Structures are given as C-alpha cells and as structure tokens.
Amino acid sequence: MPKKTLRSNNPRLLAAVTLAKVKNGAYSNLQLNQIIKQNPLKDSDKGLLTSLVYGTIQYRLLLEYWLNPFVKGKKMEPWLKELLLTALYQWKELDRIPKHAIFNETIEVAKTLGNVGAGKFVTAILHSMDRHGLPDPAKIKDETKRLSVTYSVPEWLVAELSKQLGDKKTESILQSLNHAPEQSARVNTAKTTKAAVKESLEAEGYKVKDGPLAADALIVSGGHVASSKAYQEGLLTIQDESAMLPVEALHIDDSVKSVLDAAAAPGGKTTQIAQYLSDGARVTALDIHDHKVKLIAQNAARMGVADRVDAMALDARKVPEELQQEFDRILVDAPCSGLGLLRRKPEIRYDKTMADVEHLAKLQLDILEAAASKLKKNGYLVYSTCTILNQENDGVVAAFLAKHPDFVQVKTETKLAVQADRETLALKLYPDDYQTDGFYIATFQRKE
Template sequence: MPSKIKDSQNPRLLAVVTLAKIKNGAYSNLQLNQVIRQHNLKPVDKGLLTTLVYGTIQYRLLLEYWLTPFVKGKKLEPWVRELLLTALFQWHKLNKIPKHAIFNETIEVAKTLGNAGTAKFVTAILHNMDRSELRDADKISDPIMRLSISYSIPVWLVQSLLDQVGPAKTQSILSSLNEAPAQAVRVNTTRATADQAKAALEAEGLTVRDSKVARDALVVTGGHVASSQAFLDGLITIQDESAMLPVEALAIDDQVHSVLDAAAAPGGKTTQIAQYLTGDAKVTAIDIHDHKVKLIKANANRLGLADKVKAEALDARQVPDHYQEDFDRILVDAPCSGLGLLRRKPEIRYEKTLEDVLNLADLQLAILNSVAGRLAQDGRLVYSTCTILNQENDGVIKKFLAKNPNFELVKTETAKDLKSDRKDAVLKIYPDDYETDGFFVATLQKRRD
C-alpha cells in the first residue's frame, strides 16, 4: 500500500487498511484507536470509520457468503477483499448511504491503494453484484449453518450455545452480538464524583447517562472517549460495565489491607481495586508478560493510583512460591477465550476454537488452585471470565471445589443487586442481558479451619 495513506483523512480508505491489519492479527480496538489518533478526522468520519471496521468484521461470514460467487477462482490481495466486503456492508447493512456513492467511493479507494487495473476489476465486481441477486442466507437448509452465516458466528460456537442455553436464548444472544458496543467508563472516585466526571464529558460534547449495571460506571455516546480531556486527566478510565462487577464482588472495605490481582493486565480491575482501598492497603498486580506490567503501571500513574499498586511480572501459577504472606482478597480474572467480548472485539469469533476453550479451562483451574493457598482465613476469592461458555466457567468452579473442600461457593453480590432472583450462586451476564460484555463471576469463601 502506498505511503500517501499516512496523511489520508478518507474513512473508507482507513477502514480498509485497518481491516487488513486486523485480519493479519492486530486487535480491532487497539488498531482502530491507533488509526484515530494518527489521523485528523472529523467526528462524523471517526464514526464512519468505526462503523465500517466493526461492521465488516461482525458480518464477515455473511459478507463473504455474498461475495464468494463473484470472485470464485480469483486471487485477491487481502486489502482488495476487505474493500469489497466494506462495500457490501455499506450497501446492505447501512441504509443512509446511496448505492452510487458507495460504488464511487469504493472505486476511488481502489485507485488510491492499487492502480487503474485494480480499480477496473473492483468496478466490474461491483456492477456484477448489482446486476445479480445475492444469495439469501435464510434459504440455507441446515439450521445451524443458517444461524452461523446469518449472524456470522462459527458453527462450533452456535452449537455450543444451543446445547447450553437453548434455541431461544441462543437466538437472542446471536442477534445482540452484532449491535454496536456501548462506550462505558469508570469514574475514578479518588479524583472526581460521578457528577463531576459527567459534567467534564458533557462539556466536551459527549452524551452521558448513568449505568444500570455497575456502581461507578457511566455510558457515553457521541464522541471518542480516549481522546477526551477527562480521560487524559485521569477522571475516568474506559471499562465495560460488566467488567466492573468482579471487583464489586470482592466487597472491599476498610478491613481489607491486601489484595492480589492474579491476572491483572492491562490494569482496569487493578485500578478499580486501588480506588476502593483505604489507608496503607495495597493491591499486588501480576501478569506473566513484562510489557503488560508496564501497561498496568501506566494506567495506575494516569489515574493517580500508583501508590496503591505494586505491579510485577509473575506467572500466577508461581504465587505460592513467590509470596509468603496471605491476601485478604484475591481476584482471578482469568485468561479466557473472550467470547463475551464479541461485540467489542468481533474478530475473536473467527480466531477461537473449542480446543482453545478446553485448553484455557485447564489453565484457569491451575491458576485458581495455585493462588487459593495464599488466601487469608475468611478471605474472599473472586473468579471471573469474559466468556459465556460453561467449560471455562461453571466447569472450572466445579473442579476447583472438588479439589479444595476448604472453600465454599457463595452468592455473587453486586452494588446494583443484578439478577437478585437467580437460583445460581454464580452471576452470568450474557451480552443480550444488559447490552454489555458477557461475563461470569463466581465468589469463593475460605472456610475456617
């Protein structure tokens, strides 16, 4: 791709470049934020760029189902494929952009990133699709394949959800996963009240409402939060509403002097813990990777909480050998498949397999078994994941309790008393419940000897 894209302010061109990098392994949210920071885009163009990137990834299986008959046997450069998929997404999933504008803009991007021959090829494909009828996913005879293509969710995941939550809930979850994710922030209560943070964001032109899910959360629309002065000043940090619930479940009060965050990067929950600590209490935050420990420290510094955070590189499975003291609270926000984040990180759906899920469940159990030995008497251990499959959630807790009879599962409680009438002690948040990330939270209490 030519170097002149460096100065481009064309959201369609930037979307194609961004999508090509994501397809090559980059994380969608990080890559998108980087592109927005590097290019001086108008708010409306930031919005279009974000919509094109997330929308094209979210509907990739369906878009490719439509595109395949028209490019069969042709070898496409990766960016050309992404360009054609973005055109299909705009054409059939956005209703405010005229078809002629979509075609013209797509051809112009082809000229800029390619050459006259590429533009001619793209033009021919677009007009061929316009003359023909796209395949109708609703006519796919196999019901699981029909759901998979219609919602762009891999067959194995559709089947897993059907087995675990049934057809009605599966349909509801799948339909919610392609909705635009909300922007949620957590108020840094050591620097601002919720009203002060809200006023600061509204002064920058953003629309803000209180969260119905988490105590210190605000839901923000109409702007790019990471570019706001409120974010830069450390009044807020970006965190999904559901992601705040595991720390709420820790029930931190002024009797808590030490907390271990056993899989802490990039530090969202670490800093949430830190802002609730009083006196000389500290949170020890560990991650296996040095570069991720730097992210934890950077987040703590931005929020003015560095004096409450001790961050270091360590494999959580080495906790019993590394630390001699016990902790009043332990959080294991375990490495997981991330299948609850598909609205926010849609590419995950195409990267993970059932084998990955099973391997992660083994790792999660190993971490839990390891850190449990460093929980103080009457201490509380919260286990959480941002996934929605039982193998990494209920299954891990069941195996842990079988091996650790000195622990008991107690009801997970949150500040807003979510799902208070549920029968299960664990808290399961599905993406369609509150339009947040999917999360699982289990609270374990250490019995007295």
C-alpha cells in the same frame, strides 16, 4: 498487499489495505491506529474508515456469503476481496451512503490500488450483484449454518452455545452482538464523587446517565470520554459495566487490609480495588509480562492510587512459592477466550477454536488453585472471566471445588443487587441481558 502502498486521504482505499493486513494476522486496533496516524484524514473520514474496518470484520461471514457466488473460481488479490467486502458492507449496512456513490468510489479505489483491469473487474462484480440480487441466508436449511452466516459467528461456536443455552437464547445473544456498545466509565471515588463527575462531563457537553449495573458506573454519550477533562484528571476510567462487578463481589470494607489481583493487566480492576481500600491497605497486582506491569503502574498513577498498589511481574501459577503473604481478598480475573467481548472485539470470533477454550480452562484452573493457596481463612476469592462458555466458567469452578474441600462457593452479590433473585450461585451476564460485555463471576470463601 497492493504494490502501490501510498499515503492517501481516501478512507475506502485505506480500509481495503487495513483489512488485508488484518486478514494476514495484524491486530485490527493497532493497524487502524497506525493507518490513521500515517495518513492525512479529516475527522469524518477517520470515522468512516473505522466503521468500514470494524463493520467488515463484524459481518465478514455474511458479506462473504453474499460475495461468493459472484467471484467463484476467480483469483483475487487479498486487498481486492476486502475492497468488495467493504462495498457490500456500505451498501447493505450503512444506509446514509447512496449506492451509486459506493460503486463509483469502489471502482476508483480498484483502479488506484490495482489498474484499469482491476477497475473493470470490480465494475462487473458490483453490477452483477445489483442485477441478480444477493443470496438470502434465511433460506439456508441447516439451522447452525443459517445462524453462523446471518450473524457472522463460526459454526463451532453457534453449535456449542446452542448446546449449552438452547437455540432461542443463542440467537438472542448473536443478534445483540451487532448492536454498538454503549460507552461506560467508572468514577474514581478515591478522588471525587459520582455527582461531581456527572456535572463536569455535562459542562463539557456530554450526555450522562447512571449505569444500571455497577454502583460507580456512568453511561456517557456525545463524544469520546477519554478526551474529557475528567478523564485527563484521573477522575474516571473507561470500563465496561459488567467488568466492574467482580471487584464489587469481593466485598471490600475497612477490615480488608490486603488484596491480591492475580492477573491484573492493564489495571482496570486493580485501580477499582485500590479506590475501595481504606488507609494503609494495599493491593498486590501481578502480570507475567514486564511491559504490562508498567501499564498497571501507569494506570494506578493516573488514577491517584499508586500508593495503594504494588505491581510486580510474576506468573500467577508461581504464587505459592513466590509470595509468602496471605490475603484477605483475592481476585482471579483469569485469562480467557474473551468470547463475551464479541461486540467490542469482533475479530475474536474468527481467532478462537474449541481447542483454545479447552487449553484455557486448564490454565484458568492452575491459576485459580495457585492463587487460592494464599487466601486467609474466612477470606473471599472471586473468579471471573469475560467469556460465556461453560468450559471456562462452571467447569473450572466445579473442578476447583472437587479438589479443594476447604473452599465453599457462595452466592455472588453486587452493590446494586444484580440478578439477586437468580437460582445460581455464580453471576452470569450474557451480552443480550444488558447490552454489556458477557461476564462470569463466581465467589468462594475459605472455611475455618
């Protein structure tokens, strides 16, 4: 960190400080929220700060590729390197800011956080980049490295996706990750109707259209939907469309009286299950951490479905010995690598390794087996993840079926018949298919 940690209304300065802390292990969203709370920023500057932080994280490998030839062998404070990366991000990715303004502001921040010498160093680097031009990643001969640098995704992940999906689909996925996600919300049908929520949002000036994938989804633009009256009244919640589909795949109808949500926090899918339940039916929602169980309860209360939700702290692997009840439906939305969320959570790509993926696959199988033991005969169990690697998806499903002949995999079906003509039983949504999060959804039935 720079020695001069100070309150500031300069978004470029705060971006460099924030990114240095994130690179040192802080969570980007928490760090950014803290910085915004602690410093006097106009709304437009909050927007620029957010864009600089997430944009620099998202494009980090490409930005470093551009910067490296100009700083080889030069020792830099972490904040100084981050400052130069933010300058590159603004210069190459934010068309609305003139180059001279970016250079001048960056030099002034270097002087403020460092000293006159830091300002001179930054001046020399920026002018050298401008004079000589930036290296072109298209000229990288190794295909995996070229894709890795161009789309800022680690080489191991590019190589694994190419192996599983082929080069063309992999590049299509990578290309889609740098498009901003649309804002989707789920209507709370326990309290209202889709038409009423649309009308309410439009009255407040939002633009609203139906989501193409999920029955209760709305795509909202023209403002942050969490500030809307409908959100405050619990008439909707923010949720990616693809994340709404696992609950649809449970086929909850009036005959369903009991549902287990085995890895439930923060409660988005729990409240969706609850809104589909008939009177007297209940969902038991588990999480291993007490503070996350409180989150589930808070979400259920906000959505007006608390009377249908039993939230409890329990490691889902202990379900066989701790829960006596059997359930009509079970959802295992398993802890996963989150590699389907790269558009929304850009730093995930740098945090995960293949060893993490393999470890998670074992955990997922353990949770799936434990939860499945409490499914009633003829009941349905849905296994879902927000990742796109086979090890955590088809691999876990195959391992489960090999050990449990009393279960059969059936075709995953959703209310709007998403990809109904596909050949696979599981539903696989990749980030480039519909510009949503990547998701995997497999459905099982327990035999008589």
